[in-house]
Amino acid sequence: MATVIFKATEACNARCIYCDVVHKKPRAPVVMPLETLEIFFSRINEFLLNRPDEQMEVIWHGGEPLLLGPDYFGQALHFQEKHCAATGSRIRHSIQSNLTLFSRDFTEILKKLGITSLGSSYDPILNLRGLGTKRDSQAYNRKFMDGIRLVEEEGFGWGIIYVVTKLSLAKPLEIFHFLANFSPKGAFMFNPVLIYDNPKLNRLKVTPKEYADFLGAIFPVWWQQLEEFPQVEPFSALTSNLLEEGTSLMCSDSGACARNHINVLPDGSLSLCGRAADWSLLQYGTIFDKSFSEVLADPQREVLMERNTILPETDCKGCRFWKICHGGCPLDAWSGSGSFLHKSEWCYAKRGFIEKYFEPMVNPSAAVAAVTTKEPQHPWPPAPPANLARIGKRRRAKDPEARLELPWINPIGGLGDTLMVSGVLKQVVDRNSSRQFNLVARTKYRPLLAGHPAIAHIGHPPPGSKFVIFTTNYWEHEDYRQPGKRAYQVLARIFGLTPPVEERLYVPWVFRDDPVLMGLIPWKPRNVLICQSSDSPRKQMGLERWEALVQRLTQIGVGVCQAGRIRDSYVRGAYSLMGLTSTRQLISLVRHFDAVVTSDNFIMHAAQLCGVPAVVLWGPTSHRVYGYAGQVHLQAKIDCEYAGGCIEGGDGGHLYQIDCPRGPAHCLDTLPLEVIFNAVMGILKDLGKEG
Amino acid sequence: MSLPRIVCPHNRDLLQTFRDRTVAVRVKGLETAAAAAADVWESDNHLLCVIIESGSPLADLDFREEQKDLPLALMAPSCGKFRHLARRLDLLRRCNLRVYLPGSPPENLVSLRILSSVGIYTGAMIDGGVDWDALGDLMTYAVLERVPHAAIEPFAFIASHYDPSSYLDWGGLFFDNPENYLHLDEEGRVALSAAELREQRFVAPSISEIAAPQEFPAIRERLQAWRQYFVENHPCASCGGWKICLGKFAASGSGSQGCAGFFLEMLEVARQFKDRQIQAEGFQIWQP
Numbered sequence A: 001m002a003t004v005i006f007k008a009t010e011a012c013n014a015r016c017i018y019c020d021v022v023h024k025k026p027r028a029p030v031v032m033p034l035e036t037l038e039i040f041f042s043r044i045n046e047f048l049l050n051r052p053d054e055q056m057e058v059i060w061h062g063g064e065p066l067l068l069g070p071d072y073f074g075q076a077l078h079f080q081e082k083h084c085a086a087t088g089s090r091i092r093h094s095i096q097s098n099l100t101l102f103s104r105d106f107t108e109i110l111k112k113l114g115i116t117s118l119g120s121s122y123d124p125i126l127n128l129r130g131l132g133t134k135r136d137s138q139a140y141n142r143k144f145m146d147g148i149r150l151v152e153e154e155g156f157g158w159g160i161i162y163v164v165t166k167l168s169l170a171k172p173l174e175i176f177h178f179l180a181n182f183s184p185k186g187a188f189m190f191n192p193v194l195i196y197d198n199p200k201l202n203r204l205k206v207t208p209k210e211y212a213d214f215l216g217a218i219f220p221v222w223w224q225q226l227e228e229f230p231q232v233e234p235f236s237a238l239t240s241n242l243l244e245e246g247t248s249l250m251c252s253d254s255g256a257c258a259r260n261h262i263n264v265l266p267d268g269s270l271s272l273c274g275r276a277a278d279w280s281l282l283q284y285g286t287i288f289d290k291s292f293s294e295v296l297a298d299p300q301r302e303v304l305m306e307r308n309t310i311l312p313e314t315d316c317k318g319c320r321f322w323k324i325c326h327g328g329c330p331l332d333a334w335s336g337s338g339s340f341l342h343k344s345e346w347c348y349a350k351r352g353f354i355e356k357y358f359e360p361m362v363n364p365s366a367a368v369a370a371v372t373t374k375e376p377q378h379p380w381p382p383a384p385p386a387n388l389a390r391i392g393k394r395r396r397a398k399d400p401e402a403r404l405e406l407p408w409i410n411p412i413g414g415l416g417d418t419l420m421v422s423g424v425l426k427q428v429v430d431r432n433s434s435r436q437f438n439l440v441a442r443t444k445y446r447p448l449l450a451g452h453p454a455i456a457h458i459g460h461p462p463p464g465s466k467f468v469i470f471t472t473n474y475w476e477h478e479d480y481r482q483p484g485k486r487a488y489q490v491l492a493r494i495f496g497l498t499p500p501v502e503e504r505l506y507v508p509w510v511f512r513d514d515p516v517l518m519g520l521i522p523w524k525p526r527n528v529l530i531c532q533s534s535d536s537p538r539k540q541m542g543l544e545r546w547e548a549l550v551q552r553l554t555q556i557g558v559g560v561c562q563a564g565r566i567r568d569s570y571v572r573g574a575y576s577l578m579g580l581t582s583t584r585q586l587i588s589l590v591r592h593f594d595a596v597v598t599s600d601n602f603i604m605h606a607a608q609l610c611g612v613p614a615v616v617l618w619g620p621t622s623h624r625v626y627g628y629a630g631q632v633h634l635q636a637k638i639d640c641e642y643a644g645g646c647i648e649g650g651d652g653g654h655l656y657q658i659d660c661p662r663g664p665a666h667c668l669d670t671l672p673l674e675v676i677f678n679a680v681m682g683i684l685k686d687l688g689k690e691g
Numbered sequence B: 001m002s003l004p005r006i007v008c009p010h011n012r013d014l015l016q017t018f019r020d021r022t023v024a025v026r027v028k029g030l031e032t033a034a035a036a037a038a039d040v041w042e043s044d045n046h047l048l049c050v051i052i053e054s055g056s057p058l059a060d061l062d063f064r065e066e067q068k069d070l071p072l073a074l075m076a077p078s079c080g081k082f083r084h085l086a087r088r089l090d091l092l093r094r095c096n097l098r099v100y101l102p103g104s105p106p107e108n109l110v111s112l113r114i115l116s117s118v119g120i121y122t123g124a125m126i127d128g129g130v131d132w133d134a135l136g137d138l139m140t141y142a143v144l145e146r147v148p149h150a151a152i153e154p155f156a157f158i159a160s161h162y163d164p165s166s167y168l169d170w171g172g173l174f175f176d177n178p179e180n181y182l183h184l185d186e187e188g189r190v191a192l193s194a195a196e197l198r199e200q201r202f203v204a205p206s207i208s209e210i211a212a213p214q215e216f217p218a219i220r221e222r223l224q225a226w227r228q229y230f231v232e233n234h235p236c237a238s239c240g241g242w243k244i245c246l247g248k249f250a251a252s253g254s255g256s257q258g259c260a261g262f263f264l265e266m267l268e269v270a271r272q273f274k275d276r277q278i279q280a281e282g283f284q285i286w287q288p
Helices: A034-050 A070-083 A104-112 A137-153 A172-182 A199-204 A208-224 A235-243 A274-278 A292-296 A299-313 A330-337 A347-362 A364-372 A400-404 A415-431 A487-494 A515-520 A543-555 A583-590 A602-610 A673-690 B030-042 B082-086 B089-094 B106-117 B132-144 B155-161 B194-198 B217-223 B227-231 B259-282
Strands: A002-006 A056-060 A091-095 A117-121 A157-164 A187-192 A231-233 A261-264 A269-271 A283-286 A408-410 A437-440 A455-459 A469-471 A526-531 A558-562 A595-599 A614-618 A632-635 B005-009 B022-027 B046-053 B072-075 B097-102 B121-125 B181-184
Touching: A002 A034, A002 A292, A034 A056, A034 A070, A034 A292, A070 A104, A091 A117, A117 A137, A137 A157, A137 B227, A157 A172, A172 A208, A172 A231, A172 B227, A187 A208, A208 A235, A208 A347, A231 A235, A235 A347, A261 A274, A261 A292, A269 A274, A283 A292, A299 A330, A415 A487, A415 A602, A455 B259, A515 A583, A526 A543, A526 A602, A526 A673, A543 A558, A543 A673, A583 A602, A595 A602, A595 A673, A602 A614, A614 A673, A632 A673, B022 B030, B030 B046, B030 B072, B082 B089, B097 B106, B106 B121, B106 B132, B132 B155, B132 B259, B155 B259, B181 B194
Parallel strands: A002 A056, A002 A261, A056 A091, A117 A157, A157 A187, A187 A231, A408 A437, A408 A469, A437 A455, A526 A558, A526 A595, A595 A614, A614 A632, B005 B022, B005 B181, B022 B046, B046 B072, B072 B097, B097 B121
Antiparallel strands: A261 A269, A269 A283
C-alpha cells in the first residue's frame, strides 16, 4: 500500500520539547490552501487509476491536524468524492493527533472518511509535552484526557505512542503500567526520542543501549502475562515476526519506504517522509508539477533501494535479524554517518534487546546459543524455539497444567535469604536452562524474584495435586548442622547443585535509581548507609551505640543515612530513609554509598550484591555461616550459656523474636565502638586512596 | 444505564415519594427488618434487601425463623463469640443473609473465614488500615480453597468477573457505586455514596431530580473521576493492580507495601481461578 504522510498543517497548539516540526520556523503557508487540497486528491485519483491493484493510505499528520477544524476535513471529503469517484474505495484515511482539540464536531466527518481509530501520543512526565509556548503540560494532560473520554464516547478506538527519554529510564515499569492501565483495550508503542542537533536537549537523549534496557525492563512483565496486557509495540510485532514468521514491520524496518512513502507539506512540497522534510533531504518537487507515480520513481530513491542490496554485504552481513530490520531507518543512518548506505545507529537497540532480553525470556536455550555464536550459522528464519508449542496465534497459549507441573519453591526466610536463593537459582538455570520452577506467591518475595529466569510462574500450587516442592528453610536441613556449614552452600544443595559453588547473589532486574529519592538525600563527599534493624532483636546492637557511631561519623563530615522499615527504631543523627524505599529501590540505592554498616540482615546481603564494602556486626549468628569474603566482620564474643549463638539451630528458633534478657551485657553491645568506627574509617580511607 | 437502586432509611413517608424503584432499606436493628421490608413492598417499590446497620456483634443478634426469607445485609462491627453464634448456625445458614464485617481489626478477617467455612455469605469492608497480608490470606482462601465454603466478597466477585481488557469496579457490592446505588437521607436528599451521606454531601434535593442518571452531571463526573488519577500521574495510575482497584485506597497512602501488593496478588489469584475454570470445563467424568 502506498502511504502519504499528509501534513495539511504544520501548526500545532502544543510545544512538545522534542518535536522537530514546532522548533523550526513554520513553512508558509501554515495551512494547505483548499486549491492545493483539491490538487492533492486529483493526484491520488491519477495514481490509483494508473495502478488498479494499489491502495493508498492517507495519514493526516502535522503539526496538529485537528487545528484544521471539521470543515476542512469536510472539504477533503468533498474533493475526494469529486475527484476519486472510481478510486475512493481504495483510499484509507488515518490520523495522528494530540487529541487536545477533539470535539464531537469531528465525529461525523472523521467517520465519513472511514476513520475508526485515532493515533495519539502522551507522556505522564511533566514538562515534556505541553500547550502553548509555555508548554503547559498540566493543561495539556487535562485536555488530552478530556479528548480521550470524548473519543471513547463517540465510539472511536485509540492508541498511544510513548516517546522514551532520559527521564523515562528511571521508571520503565511505572510508565508501562500507566499506559497499560490507561488503555486496557487499546494499544501503545514505545519509540526512542530522536534528538540530533539540539545540545540543549541532550539531557533527554537516550542511547540505543539505554533504550534496549528500558524495553528489557518491561518485556518480562508483558511476556509473562500476555493475555493481560494490550498490544504493545515493539513487543507484539517482534513476537509475531520472530516466533510466528510474521511480517509486521514499521516503516523504519521495512526496507520499503523508498517504494511507497511520500510526504506532503502544506505548501504542496513533496519528500520521502516527515523527517526527510524536516531535514530538507530527499525532496521531490511539488504536488503541482509531479504526479505521485513520478515521485515514487524519483532517482533519489535509488540509493535507498540499493541499501537493501549493499547492507547485507556490509554493515549487516550475517545478521540474523536482517529480515525484520533491513538496517533500520535510512534517515537514522544518515544522521549517524552522513550516508544512507549504513545501518541505523539504533541497530543495538533492536539487536541488543532481542538477544539480551527477548530471546532469554521466550526461549532461553536458543538465546544461549545465539549469544555464544558470534557469526550465526543459521539463516533467517531462526529455528522454531523449543517451547513454540506454548505460543498461540499472537498470544502465548494457556497451558496451566504443564506450567503447574514444574516443581514449586516455597520461599521461607528473610529477604537476605531470598537474595541467596535467587543467586542459587541463577546458577541452576545457567547450568541447565531447561530447569524451571514455580514460586509460591508471597507478597514479600515477588519484588525480588519476579522475572527470574528460573521461575516460570508465580502463583499458588493447586490444592491436592501432586508436585515437588522445594522449601528454602535451609536452617532445618541436615547439612546445616554440620561443622563448617554455609547457608549458601546448603541452599545450593537443596536445589541440586554440588557444593562448593561460588556464592554469587543475583536479582533478575536492572538497578534503577529513583530520581526523587536520589534528590532527597543530602549527599556528602563520603556517605555511609547504616541499618540497625533485623528480624531478630538479638541480632541488633543497642540504639545508643548506633547513635554514638553516627555522631562520630557526622562530626568528621561523613553523611550517614539509615535504611529500614517504617517501624524500625530511628538512630538519631542519621538521615532516615526508613519506610521510604521499596525493596528494589533500596537495593539500587545501596550502590551509591561508600560503605555500609549493618547488622546481620538483608542490607548485608544487598551490600554484597552491589559490591559495596560493608562492616557487619555479628552477635548470636556467625559470619562463618552467612558472611561474605571481602566484608569486614566484627564478631562479638558470646559470653552466655549459648556458646554457639542463642538463635542458631537447636532450640534457638523460639528465642529468635525475643529480646536478649542480658540487657547491656547483650553480646552485640560488647563490641567496642572504637573498633566499629575504625573499621568504617578503614574502608573510607581505602576509598580515598583509590579515588 | 438503568436507574440506580436506592439506599434509604426506613421511613414510610420517604418510601411513598417514589415508586417502581429497587430499594435497599436501612435499619438500625434486626428487630425492625421485617417491618421495613413490608413498608417497601407497600410503597410499590421492589425490595433489594434490608441493610441492618448493627452496633452489636453478629453473635449477639437474635435471628428468628420468620426472618429467614428476608434479604438481609447485616453490617456488624464484629462476629462476636462463636459459642453464641454456634447455637444459631443452622438458622443463619438458611437465612437469605450476607454479613459484612470491617476488615480491621484483624480478628474480623479470621471471623470472615470462619463464617465462610460454616456456609455464611460475607463481605469484608476494606479500608486503608487493613492488614493487607492477612487480607491476602483471606482472599486466597476465599477464591482458591476447594473445601466448600460460602463466598467472601469482594474476592469472589473479582475472581469471577475479572477481565484484563476492562476495569472492574466492585464498589457496588458494598452499595458504593453511583451507577448502581444512590443514597437518600430522611429528607430524601441524594448522596453518591454512604460516606458522602454521612458527611451530608448531597448532589440533589430529591431522587426525582435525577430522571436520567447518565445525564446527571454529578453522577457523570463521578463515573469518570478515575481519569483524574491519570491527569495527576498519581501513583495509583501506575500500579499493576489498578484495573481491579481504581484508586479506592489512594487516600490511605499504603503504597507498594500495602494495597498494591494485595491487588497484584488478587490478580494472580484471579488468573489462577480462571485457569482452574478452564481446566474444569475440559474435564468430564465418565457417565454411567
